Amino acid sequence: MTDRWKLLRSILIVAAAVALIALPFVAAMLGSTYAITLATRLLIYAMVATGLNLILGYGGLVSFGHAAYFGLGGYTVAILAFHLGEGTSILGFPGTNEALVAWPLAMVVSGLAALVFGALSLRTSGVYFIMITLAFAQMTYYVFVALKYYGGDDGLSLARRNTLGGARIVDAQTFYFVCLALLALVIGVVQRMTVSRFGMVLSGARADERRMMAIGYSPYRYRLTAFVIAGMTAGLGGALWANLARFVSPDMMAWTKSGDFLAMAILGGLTSIAGPVIGAAAFILIESTLSGLTEYWQVIFGPIVVAVALFAPRGLWGMLAGKQER
Amino acid sequence: MSALVLDHVVKRFGALRAADDVSLAIEDKELHAIIGPNGAGKTTLIGLVTGELVPNGGRISMQGQDITDWTVPRRAQAGLARSFQITRLCEGFSAEDNVALAVQAKLGHSFRFLRNARKEPALREPARAALQRVDLLDRADRLVGELSHGEKRQLELAIALASEPRLLLLDEPMAGMGQEESQRMVALLAGLKGKITIVLIEHDMDAVFSLADRISVLVAGRVIKTGPAEAVRSDAAVRSAYLGGEA
Numbered sequence A: 001m002t003d004r005w006k007l008l009r010s011i012l013i014v015a016a017a018v019a020l021i022a023l024p025f026v027a028a029m030l031g032s033t034y035a036i037t038l039a040t041r042l043l044i045y046a047m048v049a050t051g052l053n054l055i056l057g058y059g060g061l062v063s064f065g066h067a068a069y070f071g072l073g074g075y076t077v078a079i080l081a082f083h084l085g086e087g088t089s090i091l092g093f094p095g096t097n098e099a100l101v102a103w104p105l106a107m108v109v110s111g112l113a114a115l116v117f118g119a120l121s122l123r124t125s126g127v128y129f130i131m132i133t134l135a136f137a138q139m140t141y142y143v144f145v146a147l148k149y150y151g152g153d154d155g156l157s158l159a160r161r162n163t164l165g166g167a168r169i170v171d172a173q174t175f176y177f178v179c180l181a182l183l184a185l186v187i188g189v190v191q192r193m194t195v196s197r198f199g200m201v202l203s204g205a206r207a208d209e210r211r212m213m214a215i216g217y218s219p220y221r222y223r224l225t226a227f228v229i230a231g232m233t234a235g236l237g238g239a240l241w242a243n244l245a246r247f248v249s250p251d252m253m254a255w256t257k258s259g260d261f262l263a264m265a266i267l268g269g270l271t272s273i274a275g276p277v278i279g280a281a282a283f284i285l286i287e288s289t290l291s292g293l294t295e296y297w298q299v300i301f302g303p304i305v306v307a308v309a310l311f312a313p314r315g316l317w318g319m320l321a322g323k324q325e326r
Numbered sequence B: 001m002s003a004l005v006l007d008h009v010v011k012r013f014g015a016l017r018a019a020d021d022v023s024l025a026i027e028d029k030e031l032h033a034i035i036g037p038n039g040a041g042k043t044t045l046i047g048l049v050t051g052e053l054v055p056n057g058g059r060i061s062m063q064g065q066d067i068t069d070w071t072v073p074r075r076a077q078a079g080l081a082r083s084f085q086i087t088r089l090c091e092g093f094s095a096e097d098n099v100a101l102a103v104q105a106k107l108g109h110s111f112r113f114l115r116n117a118r119k120e121p122a123l124r125e126p127a128r129a130a131l132q133r134v135d136l137l138d139r140a141d142r143l144v145g146e147l148s149h150g151e152k153r154q155l156e157l158a159i160a161l162a163s164e165p166r167l168l169l170l171d172e173p174m175a176g177m178g179q180e181e182s183q184r185m186v187a188l189l190a191g192l193k194g195k196i197t198i199v200l201i202e203h204d205m206d207a208v209f210s211l212a213d214r215i216s217v218l219v220a221g222r223v224i225k226t227g228p229a230e231a232v233r234s235d236a237a238v239r240s241a242y243l244g245g246e247a
């Protein structure tokens, strides 16, 4: 890595951080809540894409079912709120509207699903892995479509946003900063992981599985762990999403959503930490621009992703970074 | 006790018997060469010993322990290291990273998430020492893709050495190397000889006869001769099957 690139990278990161912190204030000055909502969506997408990138970019595992964990996280929050509203209990526990309970629980639920689905999916590889992760996600999707008690197709609305340690986070600006702080935390943890012993094994197994086995590693355990971490991250993202939209529905788990997350990770560039954030930003920009033009915006968006994958295999961040970044 | 024993091992690919009732005992700390024409089944034999291939019959044991049903990583953890005939390295990683991964594998599980592995002296120092042994230290920071063919072969050996194996399987380590590089590799192997058990597959007969304690000759999946280097060189059957007029 050259010094020039290091400097440029630091400048870019600081600039992005400043922009993200300043954004809600600027939006407030302009009186635009839409901009804050859009930016909050960006943060949540970036979080999910960062988790996905751990398995996709570093692990080389194309999971086509990541929306399932996103949706499960969202539903965990919504279902807990639903039972609180109804005054009923779920599995013997009362409902809650407290983020400190609901969000970790969302991560646990998504993590457990990822553990079970991952344990089975990771026995396969290549196209089979893509298909089986998709199949599990579709299965989850239809379970929630069939769950009429929780709204089925129509989904569930949340009466109120969660409280965070008793404090209200209803205000768009406050919620934005909660999401920003959590995104920073997720990025920090994932970044450290990728260069840790664990990350080296995960990446090594992507680079050459046979070589890694020959020196004594069983890639399966490491991949499964990464899969669960990615699932938990998506679960947290889903929990935040449920709070942002105050609504969950099976659409959160649709295969198109899984495709969106993949597109974000690929757009931004795999095997970089900044990639998923840039990818999410690009996705939000393209989506909000194109969907204003035509309802079939994905017809245009699809080819853009393919073009990036073909002509800039290391994504938008890779284009910026040139040949320097590993 | 023998370091490695193959007992009536059979490996079939369809109708082809790539290992045809192979029985072989490799003694502790010996350098045992396996020679044979192309397609004789030498690489297949390595695959069977490392566990990448599952035999259709027979047993394999290491240091008296039956390892026939062990997985590839388990055998590696038990002290088996190998180099690949066609180089297999982690592309996108530096030479040092590749060796450090082998060091790391020996230090227990890798469920360590937060410390930067590239800055752990416990990984990097042994890795650099192994690179030094194969004369590749000055290329430590280079990505695998930037290394020459010969350097990649050296790196393969460094990786194998870094895991401090009891049994080292080398599949044509000198293949595609220049004269000078080959000589360096021979010198290196000569330095290892007597310290660990080595099974060497090699087509370079000068190298084989100068290094090997014993030689086995493999033809069409069968071991047609095993013995001290001199005995093999003068064996009539071996000459007609493999060495031709060359020896």
Ligand SMILES: Nc1ncnc2c1ncn2[C@@H]1O[C@H](COP(=O)(O)OP(=O)(O)OP(=O)(O)O)[C@@H](O)[C@H]1O
Binding pocket: B013, B016, B018, B036, B037, B038, B039, B040, B041, B042, B043, B044, B045, B085
């Ligand atoms: N996975 C496989 N499936 C089918 N046939 C195989 C397989 N691996 C090897 N063979 C066949 O088994 C025979 C032995 O192959 P092997 O690679 O062990 O030979 P070798 O002695 O290492 O040859 P070389 O000197 O060319 O490296 C060959 O005929 C080869 O085509």
Ligand SMILES: [Mg+2]
Binding pocket: B042, B043, B044, B085, B171
């Ligand atoms: Mg071979």
